[in-house]
Amino acid sequence: xxxxxxxxxxxxxxxxxxxxxxxxxxxxxxxxxxxxxxxxxxxxxxxxxxxxxxxxxxxxxxxxxxxxxxxxxxxxxxxxxxxxxxxxxxxxxxxxxxxxxxxxxxxxxxxxxxxxxxxxxxxxxxxxxxxxxxxxxxxxxxxxxxxxxxxxxxxxxxxxxxxxxxxxxxxxxxxxxxxxxxxxxxxxxxxxxxxxxxxxxxxxxxxxxxxxxxxxxxxxxxxxxxxxxxxxxxxxxxxxxxxxxxxxxxxxxxxxxxxxxxxxxxxxxxxxxxxxxxxxxxxxxxxxxxxxxxxxxxxxxxxxxxxxxxxxxxxxxxxxxxxxxxxxxxxxxxxxxxxxxxxxxxxxxxxxxxxxxxxxxxxxxxxxxxxxxxxxxxxxxxxxxxxxxxxxxxxxxxxxxxxxxxxxxxxxxxxx
Amino acid sequence: xxxxxxxxxxxxxxxxxxxxxxxxxxxxxxxxxxxxxxxxxxxxxxxxxxxxxxxxxxxxxxxxxxxxxxxxxxxxxxxxxxxxxxxxxxxxxxxxxxxxxxxxxxxxxxxxxxxxxxxxxxxxxxxxxxxxxxxxxxxxxxxxxxxxxxxxxxxxxxxxxxxxxxxxxxxxxxxxxxxxxxxxxxxxxxxxxxxxxxxxxxxxxxxxxxxxxxxxxxxxxxxxxxxxxxxxxxxxxxxxxxxxxxxxxxxxxxxxxxxxxxxxxxxxxxxxxxxxxxxxxxxxxxxxxxxxxxxxxxxxxxxxxxxxxxxxxxxxxxxxxxxxxx
Numbered sequence: 001x002x003x004x005x006x007x008x009x010x011x012x013x014x015x016x017x018x019x020x021x022x023x024x025x026x027x028x029x030x031x032x033x034x035x036x037x038x039x040x041x042x043x044x045x046x047x048x049x050x051x052x053x054x055x056x057x058x059x060x061x062x063x064x065x066x067x068x069x070x071x072x073x074x075x076x077x078x079x080x081x082x083x084x085x086x087x088x089x090x091x092x093x094x095x096x097x098x099x100x101x102x103x104x105x106x107x108x109x110x111x112x113x114x115x116x117x118x119x120x121x122x123x124x125x126x127x128x129x130x131x132x133x134x135x136x137x138x139x140x141x142x143x144x145x146x147x148x149x150x151x152x153x154x155x156x157x158x159x160x161x162x163x164x165x166x167x168x169x170x171x172x173x174x175x176x177x178x179x180x181x182x183x184x185x186x187x188x189x190x191x192x193x194x195x196x197x198x199x200x201x202x203x204x205x206x207x208x209x210x211x212x213x214x215x216x217x218x219x220x221x222x223x224x225x226x227x228x229x230x231x232x233x234x235x236x237x238x239x240x241x242x243x244x245x246x247x248x249x250x251x252x253x254x255x256x257x258x259x260x261x262x263x264x265x266x267x268x269x270x271x272x273x274x275x276x277x278x279x280x281x282x283x284x285x286x287x288x289x290x291x292x293x294x295x296x297x298x299x300x301x302x303x304x305x306x307x308x309x310x311x312x313x314x315x316x317x318x319x320x321x322x323x324x325x326x327x328x329x330x331x332x333x334x335x336x337x338x339x340x341x342x343x344x345x346x347x348x349x350x351x352x353x354x355x356x357x358x359x360x361x362x363x364x365x366x367x368x369x370x371x372x373x374x375x376x377x378x379x380x381x382x383x384x385x386x387x388x389x390x391x392x393x394x395x396x397x398x399x400x401x402x403x404x405x406x407x408x409x410x411x412x413x414x415x416x
Numbered sequence: 417x418x419x420x421x422x423x424x425x426x427x428x429x430x431x432x433x434x435x436x437x438x439x440x441x442x443x444x445x446x447x448x449x450x451x452x453x454x455x456x457x458x459x460x461x462x463x464x465x466x467x468x469x470x471x472x473x474x475x476x477x478x479x480x481x482x483x484x485x486x487x488x489x490x491x492x493x494x495x496x497x498x499x500x501x502x503x504x505x506x507x508x509x510x511x512x513x514x515x516x517x518x519x520x521x522x523x524x525x526x527x528x529x530x531x532x533x534x535x536x537x538x539x540x541x542x543x544x545x546x547x548x549x550x551x552x553x554x555x556x557x558x559x560x561x562x563x564x565x566x567x568x569x570x571x572x573x574x575x576x577x578x579x580x581x582x583x584x585x586x587x588x589x590x591x592x593x594x595x596x597x598x599x600x601x602x603x604x605x606x607x608x609x610x611x612x613x614x615x616x617x618x619x620x621x622x623x624x625x626x627x628x629x630x631x632x633x634x635x636x637x638x639x640x641x642x643x644x645x646x647x648x649x650x651x652x653x654x655x656x657x658x659x660x661x662x663x664x665x666x667x668x669x670x671x672x673x674x675x676x677x678x679x680x681x682x683x684x685x686x687x688x689x690x691x692x693x694x695x696x697x698x699x700x701x702x703x704x705x706x707x708x709x710x711x712x713x714x715x716x717x718x719x720x721x722x723x724x725x726x727x728x729x730x731x732x733x734x735x736x737x738x739x740x741x742x
């Protein structure tokens with residue numbers, strides 16, 4: 001059941017809409033009307049207040065949220081659809097629009113494919129929606145954003161971690177709240193280097209996505225001086241003829257300090273701990289990884305965020321949830337700080353180096369102007385604890401230490 | 417030797433045997449430790465440990481009643497406010513069933529306790545006679561610092577998420593004003609003349625100064641200790657001297673206390689203390705400043721005139737708040 005947050009009545013000319021009853025949830029089972037004809041007047045007894053509606057795009061059918069897959073709880077994988085996190089943030093920014101004279105609303109838009117989503121975004125933009133939380137795989141995200149090139153719309157990527165979206169495929173109207181895999185690899189390698197674990201053995205899965213993880217890890221290894229002792233492909237299965245590739249003990253001969261596993265699917269890596277030939281830690285897709293969020297983080301107000309989320313969703317919060325929450329939070333902060341709901345002012349605020357977005361992870365965040373990636377600390381996580389926080393102590397940057405994670409300005413291939 | 421003479425004098429004074437035994441001033445220093453569920457009692461002279469008082473889980477804010485016979489301790493995971501009898505040094509009563517209590521203040525008439533309800537996004541008003549919550553007023557999410565204006569008419573509460581100080585008339589049902597300050601506002605202090613409200617902003621490395629008459633931010637003091645980036649400067653605790661001339665602001669991750677010249681609006685010096693300096697308290701004659709260091713499990717004791725740490729004393733795990741009975 002989709003929960004409508006606000007009944008919005010549209011003012012045709014402005015980018016904002018007016019409401020007759022703010023923050024009134026529709027009775028259970030009734031979806032509030034959204035497409036009232038333009039010019040419909042707000043009820044006269046109520047004070048009309050402008051509403052800034054944030055769109056929320058997702059696929060009706062998304063393999064990443066397969067309900068047979070999610071209960072397996074692979075490290076860093078989603079525990080559910082992230083929409084409740086956006087709802088939590090919406091409540092948090094209740095007071096943020098006061099000076100700008102706006103309140104906030106969310107509108108879910110579910111589509112079957114890119115074409116369907118593009119059509120619906122087109123309808124939404126006609127109603128004045130300019131900001132979209134986007135929970136889509138990379139390919140769909142690129143197609144949707146491409147269709148609105150040059151328009152005053154912003155798409156906030158909360159789940160596609162692909163490095164290419166920040167490099168060659170970057171688009172000016174996409175902001176990335178979710179960290180990309182290069183950021184995660186940098187955070188993890190910083191940790192290995194800080195602990196003087198200088199030699200890593202890489203086990204690589206057969207998927208193209210696994211290849212991307214290995215590329216990111218190699219890049220981080222080069223950046224921070226980690227040696228790669230060997231890279232060995234693995235396959236799933238128990239065929240004795242393929243034992244050199246499917247048996248973890250046979251895959252982990254030689255000498256190394258740590259085993260890095262690139263396994264997007266997670267089936268292989270979850271069996272790797274305690275099975276390596278040498279007693280060495282397993283990191284990457286299992287064991288320890290640098291994540292956007294961990295429900296166990298105890299500092300920076302994180303337990304309060306986690307608690308509010310758990311009340312809303314009845315489950316722990318994961319990376320994509322954090323990104324959805326952070327996006328709505330950031331939009332609220334931009335409206336509060338600029339005291340405005342103007343598109344350009346909000347966009348400029350999010351990109352300013354002095355911007356101070358609070359992600360409940362410590363260091364203030366802001367979006368990198370060169371590729372629109374949100375710079376942020378990462379949590380070096382096991383399944384139920386945070387071992388450390390990246391950037392690790394001693395990893396310094398001339399301007400902002402958060403830019404030791406991911407693509408710094410000189411590394412950027414993004415041209416908007 | 418000096419102490420012995422003092423003791424002798426005290427013993428000879430009839431007032432020391434007053435049956436009321438009010439506000440005699442044990443000289444003890446009380447420190448709450450979040451992860452050990454204790455309030456540590458230190459001797460005010462030699463700073464040795466007198467006792468660990470067991471409390472409910474995760475004690476944080478500590479505050480005395482006006483005559484200092486009782487100490488209230490907000491216990492976050494215990495969902496209670498424990499009441500410690502200073503004469504007995506033990507918990508004698510509890511205000512129960514409060515969701516995650518952290519910071520609070522007492523009304524000037526000592527009839528009500530105002531508490532920030534972090535999970536609910538509200539300011540709760542507890543009637544101290546019945547120990548029941550009589551009212552909650554909705555504020556921004558994650559309310560934190562609470563300060564009751566001595567005029568009895570206004571309560572200030574910060575919201576870490578809304579980046580605001582809410583100005584609340586406890587008889588009303590919603591804030592009378594919402595003042596936007598620096599990111600993640602934490603703790604509050606009024607100047608002794610009641611004209612300025614100071615508030616620390618953890619993620620903005622600053623203190624915002626609010627003009628009480630107009631509810632507007634009129635100035636901001638930023639902290640810039642040498643060798644630190646802004647993100648490592650996280651102001652939280654805040655105390656002011658009785659003459660209103662000096663403020664001490666703990667700046668968290670920068671492991672220092674900033675000494676601020678209130679009239680001059682400038683930082684006079686930074687004093688190095690333990691890890692993540694969180695809250696601080698002055699003793700009565702303002703010769704000593706005690707600082708709870710959250711991530712080094714100790715309390716730094718500063719000689720105020722010398723602007724120097726005399727000693728650091730280990731307490732429990734993750735010290736949060738410190739207060740002095742003298």
